[in-house]
Amino acid sequence: MSFSTTPCSSSRLPEVDFDNLGFGEQFADHMFSMDYHDGKWQPGSICPYGPISLPPSALCLHYGQSVFEGLKAYRGSDGTVRLFRPDKNYQRLARSCERLCIPVPDESVFLDALKALVQIDHEWIPHKKGQSFYLRPIIIGTEASLMVRASTTYQFMILASPVREFFDESIPAVSLKVESEYTRAAPGGMGYAKTAGNYAAALEPARRSLQSGFDQVLWLDGREHRYVEEVGQMNIFFKFKDRVVTPELRGSILPGVTRDSVITLLRQRGIQCDEQLVEIDAITAGITNGEVEEVFGTGTAAVVTPVGRLSYKDTSFELPGGHNESLARSLYNELLGIQHGELDDQYGWTTAVGVGADANNSQQAHTG
Numbered sequence: 169m170s171f172s173t174t175p176c177s178s179s180r181l182p183e184v185d186f187d188n189l190g191f192g193e194q195f196a197d198h199m200f201s202m203d204y205h206d207g208k209w210q211p212g213s214i215c216p217y218g219p220i221s222l223p224p225s226a227l228c229l230h231y232g233q234s235v236f237e238g239l240k241a242y243r244g245s246d247g248t249v250r251l252f253r254p255d256k257n258y259q260r261l262a263r264s265c266e267r268l269c270i271p272v273p274d275e276s277v278f279l280d281a282l283k284a285l286v287q288i289d290h291e292w293i294p295h296k297k298g299q300s301f302y303l304r305p306i307i308i309g310t311e312a313s314l315m316v317r318a319s320t321t322y323q324f325m326i327l328a329s330p331v332r333e334f335f336d337e338s339i340p341a342v343s344l345k346v347e348s349e350y351t352r353a354a355p356g357g358m359g360y361a362k363t364a365g366n367y368a369a370a371l372e373p374a375r376r377s378l379q380s381g382f383d384q385v386l387w388l389d390g391r392e393h394r395y396v397e398e399v400g401q402m403n404i405f406f407k408f409k410d411r412v413v414t415p416e417l418r419g420s421i422l423p424g425v426t427r428d429s430v431i432t433l434l435r436q437r438g439i440q441c442d443e444q445l446v447e448i449d450a451i452t453a454g455i456t457n458g459e460v461e462e463v464f465g466t467g468t469a470a471v472v473t474p475v476g477r478l479s480y481k482d483t484s485f486e487l488p489g490g491h492n493e494s495l496a497r498s499l500y501n502e503l504l505g506i507q508h509g510e511l512d513d514q515y516g517w518t519t520a521v522g523v524g525a526d527a528n529n530s531q532q533a534h535t536g
């Protein structure tokens with residue numbers, strides 16, 4: 169599929185300092201945009217990244233009808249650019265859309281738009297391993313109305329941003345405050361959808377935990393505050409002596425693509441990985457008696473991030489973090505190795521995108 173393209177008049181690429189990339193602070197020259205009106209998605213286009221125009225009464229601004237995704241393109245050591253499991257992101261976007269009454273765009277448009285953006289802005293894809301090109305699809309309800317109902321018009325955009333990894337040699341393990349008062353998502357709510365409101369609900373608890381010296385919040389279930397759910401941008405794993413445990417998906421947890429990939433990699437290594445209810449009391453007891461050896465989070469942005477400290481009801485529990493022999497570190501290396509084309513991609517997780525001179529002949533190539 170080809171999209172009508174309006175190239176930018178001058179590239180901002182020379183201004184980018186690739187040695188000091190933040191996360192989502194600089195945006196590539198172009199974006200993808202596609203409107204929905206008259207009951208259908210219209211043809212999409214590639215245009216310069218820049219401000220969009222919305223009526224102040226746009227429904228998304230008032231009632232939060234907004235869903236997004238997050239995935240990355242990686243430039244391998246062989247020069248090939250790969251997307252990691254974009255079909256999984258599409259499936260999740262579709263479920264998020266359904267939860268928020270947003271019309272679902274076609275999968276082929278979603279995938280082709282990602283590829284078109286990677287191709288036009290391929291020079292923005294960092295060369296260093298450990299850096300990548302973050303892709304942020306977002307769909308918003310744009311209709312001008314204060315009626316509380318689903319919008320009849322939408323805008324689907326994809327932004328692209330060169331980013332560093334969160335976890336490298338210089339970044340220590342994160343500290344988590346177990347949140348026993350606030351709730352991120354409740355049964356029957358929209359915790360499984362990647363939608364703006366879930367993150368707004370987490371801002372105040374996150375600020376409080378930051379003020380008391382913690383990097384992030386570990387959420388418990390909304391009914392009893394008894395079972396572990398997730399971190400809010402990461403899913404969470406606990407390594408016991410003989411197995412790994414992660415909370416089962418019960419509707420209030422975001423089904424992470426990295427979570428799914430890590431479960432697969434663990435089982436392939438012959439390590440038992442159970443998706444189950446995880447009681448916070450069993451975790452704190454396990455850390456104290458040495459049964460729990462590691463805790464780590466997973467996410468597209470965070471990859472695999474070790475947890476070095478966990479605090480629950482004013483008691484602090486120390487963990488070994490991401491030392492070189494840790495499971496977190498080896499999973500991180502394996503994932504990055506697959507994403508960068510250095511390890512065999514036996515599950516067909518990566519999709520090569522031909523860029524530059526290769527754009528025309530290897531567009532549909534599948535690696536692995």
Ligand SMILES: *Cc1c(COP(=O)(O)O)cnc(C)c1O
Binds near residue numbers: 238424467
């Ligand atoms: C995006 C996200 C994750 C991680 O999902 P990935 O697909 O692995 O990036 C975990 N929790 C929440 C709430 C998220 O928004």
